[in-house]
Amino acid sequence: KLKIFDTGYNLIRIGPDSDGGYVLPDILDEIEYCYSPGVGHTSEFEKQISKQNIKCFLADNNVEKPKDNSFQFNFLKKNLNSFTDNDNITLDEWVMINTPENYKLLLQMDIEGSEIDVILNTSMSTLLKFKILLIEFHDFDFLKTMFGIRILNNAFEKLNKSFTVCHIHPNNCCGYTRFSNYKIPKVMEFTFIRNDLVTKKNKILDNLPLSIDKKNVKDKKDIFLSEVFF
Secondary structure (H helix, E strand, C coil), X not given: CCCCEEXXXXXXXXXXCCCCCEEEECCHHHCCEEEEECCCCCCHHHHHHHCCCCEEEEECCCCCCCCCCCCCCEEECCEECCXXXXXXXXXXXXXXXXXXXXXXXXXXXXXXXXXXXXXXXXXXXXXXXXXXXXXXXXXXXXXXXXXHHHHHHHHHHHHXXXXXXXXXXXXXXXXXXXXXXXXXXXXXXXXEEEHHHCCCCEECCCCCCXXXXXXXXXXXXXXXXXXXHC
């Protein structure tokens, strides 16, 4: 479920040359809106995306507003979560409020471990409105437990029904987790493309990292995917 495929598209990098930059298929001319929960320390990704005439929706309850106001965006002071209240909102509701009938969406989600909850609790009808999913997954060390295997398996099985992994970038922030004969990065950035857009599906044969991949933390040793991903 974590295999990487060449889906027939050139891959480009958007964002800074460090943490906050992502590799994605070069189909931005087919995207109209970007949803980006988790504002963090930089909005360079969203700033560059907005230059492609893509409107950005940002959400984060941990900041008053994004630091960079040099581009247009819609900001919601709530965290993306599996439920809605004064401080949280579901992806279903967030999309329904803003772009209920649009199927040309991009999701860039880095919400520090809450991504599994969001994926498992988001309807497929909402997920299918996104052509590209950029998701940073945390906590792969939980693969050492049956509970972790079950939860992660459910999340990726759900995504695999309608999306294909076209890139994985290990975040060098947190090193590897080791169990049995496996060496797995603890934190990884996944790029998915919606299956109806896939023009071919050839397994990637160990040609990562790409030249456009950049270390998330510049002063830390880089980490790489093991052969099990290929």
